[in-house]
Amino acid sequence: MLQSLSSNSCVRLIQSNRSAWYFVLLALGYALYLVFGAVVFSSVELPYEDLLRQELRQVKRQFLQDHECLSEERLEEFLARALEASNYGVSVLNNASANWNWDFTSALFFASTVLSTTGYGHTAPLSDGGKAFCIVYSVIGIPFTLLFLTAVVQRIMVFSTRRPVQYVHTRWGLSKALVGMVHAILLAFITTSCFFLIPAAIFSALEENWNFLESFYFCFISLSTIGLGDYVPGEGYNQRFREIYKVGITLYLLLGLIAMLVVLETFCELQQLKHFRKMFYLKKEKPEDRVTILEHDHLSFSSVSDQASSLREDKTGEPFVESPPLAYLSPDGSINR
Structure with missing residues (x-):
């Protein structure tokens, strides 16, 4: 009995140490991946930033030369005020002055980006009351959204993943792991087509200044809830049916987020990934x-x-x-x- 207990405890100790080493390697790999991303972004984007800074300085010098009656200090004050307003989604340009950020459809779009934690940042509350309400609204709404999305995805998974995989497994006697892998790849391809490729083509046609790459970039940044805010649809000054367009984008973001979670959950249920994840988890x-x-x-x-x-x-x-x-x-x- 003593030998059995000792051998079992030794086996568990070895497994625990192995999991700890795997976790250390995982943390080290994540840190290296962060450094790798920083190096690549810096090397790629820094020259473009420097070029843009030089162009802006040249434009500013040329403007002051053409308007000698205007001092540089007054120009700096005006630009600072204009940039501050632009950070809140208010532009001084005539082309953009017709678009209101807080009409109902725009506010609905803003609420969806807050609850989904996308947060483009192109629009922000202006008043103290709006900021306070945004805090309370988010504290309640984000867990509510997670609960809603979890319930929806759990129901969709039954019909989109579990039943089809079980049917093929029992009908043709194929390996369940193999069927699950093929199904996950097929589901990912369908989701990519329906929520990335096709919407990117639509956005590139509706948005004047967006090409296909920029539209695809917007779809990915939005559905991954990164939400950088450098591309926001429906902000053009001549956007037709802007209200309907904004509502459609809100529905697209919600449905796309659900589809992304379904695909993610499908891959998480694969036996291969389950074994891989267990390498880094603490043993129960x-x-x-x-x-x-x-x-x-x-x-x-x-x-x-x-x-x-x-x-x-x-x-x-x-x-x-x-x-x-x-x-x-x-x-x-x-x-x-």
């Missing part, structure tokens, strides 16, 4: 693991019996009456009965 504590194995020179059957009885009391909720120990180890190492 079994009830018998709570029985600590002491050093042999301090081991007594009564101590093990007492802890085992406490475990049984935890399971049943009733005290466990233990019979007297059959044997114990005396301090000198001999077994007394």
